[in-house]
Structure formats: C-alpha cells, structure tokens
Amino acid sequence: MIATQVMTSQGPNPLAVPDNAPEHCPGTDSQDAGKASACAGCANQEICASGKTKGPDPALPFIKERMSTVRRKIVVLSGKGGVGKSTFAAQLGWAFAADEQTQTGIMDVDICGPSIPTILGIASEQVHISSTGWSPVYVQDNLGVMSVGFMLPSSRDAVMWRGPKKNGLISQFLKDVDWGDLDYLIVDTPPGTSDEHMSIAQYLKESGIDGAILVTTPQEVALQDVRREISFCRKVGIRILGLVENMSGFVCPNCKTESQVFKPSTGGASALAKLTGVELLGTVPLDPRIGKCADHGSSFIDEYPDSPATIAYMNIIDRIKKLLDD
Amino acid sequence: MALQETPVSKRLASVKRIIIVLSGKGGVGKSSVSTQLALCLYASSPNAKVGILDVDLTGPSIPRMFGVDGRGVHQSSDGWVPVYTDGTEARMACMSVGFLLKNKGDSVVWRGPKKNAMIRQFLADVRWGELDYLVIDTPPGTSDEHISLLEHLAPLQPKLSSVIVTTPQAVALMDVMKCISFTRAVNLPVLGLIENMSGYVCPCCGEISNIFSTGGGQGLADKEGIRFLGSLPVDTELVTVLDSAGVVEEDTATGFEVLERYRKTATCGRFEGMVRGIMANIP
Numbered sequence: 121m122i123a124t125q126v127m128t129s130q131g132p133n134p135l136a137v138p139d140n141a142p143e144h145c146p147g148t149d150s151q152d153a154g155k156a157s158a159c160a161g162c163a164n165q166e167i168c169a170s171g172k173t174k175g176p177d178p179a180l181p182f183i184k185e186r187m188s189t190v191r192r193k194i195v196v197l198s199g200k201g202g203v204g205k206s207t208f209a210a211q212l213g214w215a216f217a218a219d220e221q222t223q224t225g226i227m228d229v230d231i232c233g234p235s236i237p238t239i240l241g242i243a244s245e246q247v248h249i250s251s252t253g254w255s256p257v258y259v260q261d262n263l264g265v266m267s268v269g270f271m272l273p274s275s276r277d278a279v280m281w282r283g284p285k286k287n288g289l290i291s292q293f294l295k296d297v298d299w300g301d302l303d304y305l306i307v308d309t310p311p312g313t314s315d316e317h318m319s320i321a322q323y324l325k326e327s328g329i330d331g332a333i334l335v336t337t338p339q340e341v342a343l344q345d346v347r348r349e350i351s352f353c354r355k356v357g358i359r360i361l362g363l364v365e366n367m368s369g370f371v372c373p374n375c376k377t378e379s380q381v382f383k384p385s386t387g388g389a390s391a392l393a394k395l396t397g398v399e400l401l402g403t404v405p406l407d408p409r410i411g412k413c414a415d416h417g418s419s420f421i422d423e424y425p426d427s428p429a430t431i432a433y434m435n436i437i438d439r440i441k442k443l444l445d446d
Numbered sequence: 447m448a449l450q451e452t453p454v455s456k457r458l459a460s461v462k463r464i465i466i467v468l469s470g471k472g473g474v475g476k477s478s479v480s481t482q483l484a485l486c487l488y489a490s491s492p493n494a495k496v497g498i499l500d501v502d503l504t505g506p507s508i509p510r511m512f513g514v515d516g517r518g519v520h521q522s523s524d525g526w527v528p529v530y531t532d533g534t535e536a537r538m539a540c541m542s543v544g545f546l547l548k549n550k551g552d553s554v555v556w557r558g559p560k561k562n563a564m565i566r567q568f569l570a571d572v573r574w575g576e577l578d579y580l581v582i583d584t585p586p587g588t589s590d591e592h593i594s595l596l597e598h599l600a601p602l603q604p605k606l607s608s609v610i611v612t613t614p615q616a617v618a619l620m621d622v623m624k625c626i627s628f629t630r631a632v633n634l635p636v637l638g639l640i641e642n643m644s645g646y647v648c649p650c651c652g653e654i655s656n657i658f659s660t661g662g663g664q665g666l667a668d669k670e671g672i673r674f675l676g677s678l679p680v681d682t683e684l685v686t687v688l689d690s691a692g693v694v695e696e697d698t699a700t701g702f703e704v705l706e707r708y709r710k711t712a713t714c715g716r717f718e719g720m721v722r723g724i725m726a727n728i729p
Contacts, residue, residue, distance in 0.1 A: 146559045156559065199505050199553075201472010201586040202613070232587035233470050233621040275620055278470075278588045278627040283558030286589070311472040311586050312504035313555045340689045341477070345505040348553035355555065370646065374653035381646055381657065381680055385689045408657045415616035415659065 182295040187327035190302040198335040199345025201311035204366040205335045206235040209308035214419040215437045217263040222303045228267035230310035231286045237269040241417020253298040283315035290319045313352040321356040331361035338384035361443050362401035365389035370406040402436040453570040455601035461577045469611040470621030472586035475642035477507040479611045480583035486721040487579045497577045500542035502585035509544035511688040513704050519545045525573040532702040558590035565594045588628040596632045607635045613643045614662035637727050639667045644677035675720045681713040
C-alpha cells in the first residue's frame with residue numbers, strides 16, 4: 121500500500137499545494153504556477169496564473185508566531201546519505217534533554233526515509249491532535265519529536281511525494297505542531313540540497329536559524345557532497361556552526377588496533393575544514409554499538425558513558441553549546 | 447496499453463536493458479554498486495557496451511568513482527556526448543550532473559520541476575548510441591527523481607529492471623522496505639537485493655567485525671520474496687579505488703585504469719558472481 125494521502129483527515133491542508141492539485145503541480149508559489157503543462161485543466165489554473173499566489177507564503181506569519189517560543193533552532197545537514205545525521209541529531213536531542221530544565225524538540229523533515237522514530241525508540245507511536253495543534257510524540261517529558269513516520273499506517277509504506285507536497289508537510293510541521301516553549305529545536309534533514317532544505321531555510325528565515333551542523337564521513341565521496349552543502353548554507357545565509365566527522369577510525373575489538381574503514385584519501389574533514397574556514401567540531405570513531413543502539417532506539421551516550429565515542433560526542437555537544445552562547 | 451513513442455523512448459530504443467539501482471536509504475553504496483555493476487557488465491564481454499547515468503542531481507558521486515571528475519560534456523548535432531570513461535574504446539558512456547558543474551564545490555539547489563527537466567534531458571538528449579546495458583544510479587528516497595525517472599521510462603517497461611542495495615542495520619532495512627513498496631507501486635521488476643558493508647576485516651589481525659550488524663539483507667529478501675544476491679564486506683581497498691581514482695590522470699586516459707585497479711580488489715570476484723546471478727535473472 122502506498123500512502124500518498126496520509127494526512128487528509130488530520131488537520132488543515134497545506135496551503136502551498138491544494139489537495140486537488142494535479143500530480144505535477146509546480147507549487148502555487150512557483151514561477152511556473154498556472155503556466156506549466158501540468159496546470160492545464162486544473163481548477164485553480166487561473167488563480168495561479170494571475171500571480172496572486174506568488175506573494176509571500178500565507179503560512180509564514182503562522183510559522184513565525186509558532187517559532188517565537190523556540191529559543192534556538194539548529195539544523196543538522198549533510199550532502200551525503202548514511203553518514204549519521206539522524207543518529208547525531210538524536211544524540212544531540214538526548215544530550216540537551218539530559219538537563220530536566222531544558223525543553224528540546226526534534227523535527228524530522230526526511231519525508232521519504234524517516235529514521236528518527238526508530239532511533240529514538242518511538243516507531244510505533246502516533247500523532248495526536250488537540251485544539252492547539254498536532255502534539256509531538258514525547259520520548260521523555262522534555263523531548264518532543266515530530267516525524268512523518270508517526271503518520272504512516274505502516275512503516276513499510278513508501279511516501280512517494282514530489283517536492284510541493286513535501287514542502288506543504290514541512291510548513292505544517294512548523295506551524296501546526298504544538299511545540300510549546302522550547303529551548304532547542306533540532307531539525308534533521310534528508311541528504312542532498314533540494315526542496316526540503318530550501319523550504320526549511322525559507323520558512324525559518326524570519327524566525328532565524330541559529331546554526332547548521334554538517335555531518336560527514338572521512339572519504340572524498342562524502343566530502344564532495346559536504347562542500348556542496350557548505351556552498352548551499354552560504355547561498356541561503358545559514359550560519360555554519362561546524363563539521364562533525366563520523367565513522368572516523370575503527371578500533372578492532374580483537375587486537376585493539378585502529379584502522380580507517382573509510383580512508384580520508386583527501387585529508388578527511390580536517391583538511392576540508394581548513395580549506396573552507398569551517399570549524400571542525402570533532403571526530404567520532406566508528407563504534408558498532410552506536411548503530412546497534414540506533415536500531416534498538418536507545419541512547420548510546422547513556423548506555424556506554426565511558427566509551428571514546430561518547431566522550432567525542434560530549435565534547436562536540438559542549439562546543440556547540442559554547443558556539444550558541446549557552 | 448499501447449506504448450506511446452516519446453523523445454525518451456526514441457532515444458533509448460537502441461538500449462537493450464535498463465537496470466536501475468535503488469535504495470531508500472542514503473550512503474549504503476548505491477553509487478559504488480552501480481559503478482561495480484557497470485564495470486562488471488563492461489568486462490563480461492569484449493564487445494559489451496555499457497552506459498551509466500547518475501540521476502543523483504544534488505549529490506553526484508559517479509564522476510569521482512570512475513575517475514572522470516572534472517571532465518566536461520560536449521554538445522553535438524545529435525545531442526550531448528557522454529563522457530567515455532574508457533578513453534578511445536568508447537564502450538563505457540557516463541553521464542552525470544557533475545560534468546555540468548564549473549567547480550566541485552558548486553551546489554545544485556533545485557526543486558522538483560527543475561530536477562524533472564534535467565532527468566528528461568539526460569534520457570532524451572544524450573547521445574547514448576547502442577548500449578547493451580544502461581545502469582542508472584539514483585539518489586536516496588522515493589521522490590521527484592524516482593517518480594520522474596519511472597514516468598519517462600514507462601514506454602520502455604519491458605526493458606526495465608532494478609537492483610536494490612541495503613546495509614544490514616534495522617534503520618536502513620526500514621527505508622529499503624519503503625523502496626520495495628515503491629517498486630511494487632510502479633510495477634518495476636526487482637532482480638535482487640545486495641547487502642553492502644556487511645562486516646569489516648581488520649587489516650591488522652583479520653578479525654571480522656560486523657560494524658553495521660549482519661544478516662538483515664537476507665532476512666528482508668526472504669520475507670519479501672526477493673532474490674538475495676549476496677553480501678559484500680567493507681573493502682577499504684575498494685573505497686580507495688573509488689575515492690581517489692580522479693587524481694591519477696585526466697585527459698590522457700588510454701587504458702581503463704579504474705577497471706584494472708578494481709579487478710585487483712577482493713570485492714571484484716564476489717561481485718562478478720553476483721552479476722552472473724543478475725544476468726541469469728534478466729528476462
């Protein structure tokens with residue numbers, strides 16, 4: 121079964137794409153609105169072609185209001201997939217929430233491959249609606265989470281959505297979710313630099329993104345994509361807090377020798393950091409238990425507080441707090 | 447359903463088989479598998495003609511893996527000329543958005559409709575010529591690129607098939623499950639599932655560590671009734687071959703250096719076995 125309409129019964133429909141839009145709807149705020157070939161025959165073609173829809177997104181003031189109670193907004197990015205964005209975002213969330221006074225939220229905007237619910241061990245939860253909006257799913261009292269994963273009838277369902285629909289959902293995540301007062305909102309993103317990233321940057325422009333954390337692995341193929349991500353951040357004006365190099369070195373459990381699984385053939389993240397003037401926040405060694413914890417939905421830093429990877433994580437998180445002046 | 451003729455179907459009429467490499471999850475080795483698949487198909491016969499198309503528009507890795515980073519694409523009267531990675535033999539044609547960028551740090555920040563147009567151009571406007579196989583490498587997810595690709599290729603349905611790549615951990619398997627749902631929804635035959643990064647051999651003592659758990663691929667394949675093609679351990683030699691290939695030489699390529707270096711890796715033998723499995727399965 122394919123979920124293309126998961127949320128029609130849950131709250132208002134995103135304004136960016138009408139529910140009855142044709143499949144290839146370019147989005148009502150696009151330059152092609154009302155003019156693209158897909159628009160032929162659409163009931164809203166005239167409205168779109170008139171240019172009325174190209175004004176600022178009507179959702180923006182609502183997003184601004186909702187985000188006014190969020191103190192810090194942090195985006196976790198990486199051009200490449202599978203480098204540990206979601207794992208890092210989750211650890212960051214857990215680490216912030218370790219202080220009972222700190223209210224933390226995690227928003228998963230990876231619409232096609234949401235991993236956050238599994239990593240946080242809340243994959244079977246559902247989103248509830250109240251008069252103030254959609255309630256996030258709480259891992260603990262001060263750690264709320266929102267992901268498309270909570271909205272699918274089954275985890276096997278593929279979300280086959282084009283950009284405008286994804287943007288609509290992201291805008292809803294920002295304006296319709298009852299985040300409450302938050303000290304930190306961590307946004308976990310999908311790989312690449314496309315609709316999701318542009319939307320986040322655009323929707324949060326007025327409220328301000330406090331910084332981006334770029335996650336990478338040491339090999340050139342991953343660093344290439346990070347370079348693209350750096351240029352993206354600079355283009356749209358997002359402050360880069362720094363780089364995190366994940367899966368950097370592996371200590372054999374048998375002979376305790378450290379080896380490089382993903383060889384930094386071009387000098388790894390530290391060389392990239394020097395070259396681009398972005399700070400290297402730290403390197404996290406590859407520890408198979410990190411992946412295992414993610415699969416089981418438990419917090420690695422709580423389970424293995426003395427491991428070198430935990431120490432690396434904690435140093436990075438301290439540094440992030442310092443950069444944010446907290 | 448009558449198959450309509452489109453610019454894409456006209457252009458690809460001279461392509462015998464199209465194999466799409468998919469995985470819901472990022473960073474599991476789609477591009478590495480696509481590259482290996484293309485290399486093995488190329489080596490399978492002295493006359494085999496292979497094309498490789500990279501539709502990962504915001505994170506193209508294929509040029510780097512083939513060591514043709516920084517090459518440009520030329521325009522001819524008959525469309526774009528792909529980059530031939532094997533030099534003068536011209537049996538391995540490669541196309542990626544990476545060839546169209548001025549420098550490697552440039553980001554392609556595109557929304558869906560633009561990506562869709564680019565993919566159509568890659569399929570319809572590239573002078574692919576006669577090919578035995580066209581391998582298509584995709585980005586993670588099940589979104590614009592995938593929907594567009596399958597729509598454009600719909601008139602060529604009988605030639606299409608796919609290979610799915612995963613890593614063993616549960617987080618990856620979940621996304622791959624979504625990807626399998628996708629292939630069913632669009633009626634795309636699956637030749638099989640490859641489990642990548644299955645175990646890591648310590649270069650010092652030879653101990654095998656399951657850095658990303660193990661066995662998940664086989665389990666998923668059994669459950670979903672998909673053929674399990676096999677598992678590939680993390681091969682640091684392969685990472686190096688596919689990573690730094692670009693720095694060796696540029697326009698002077700006479701032989702096919704990546705292929706020769708690939709053949710020396712331990713993974714090559716294993717992968718060739720899988721390719722035989724794939725080929726036997728192609729209708």
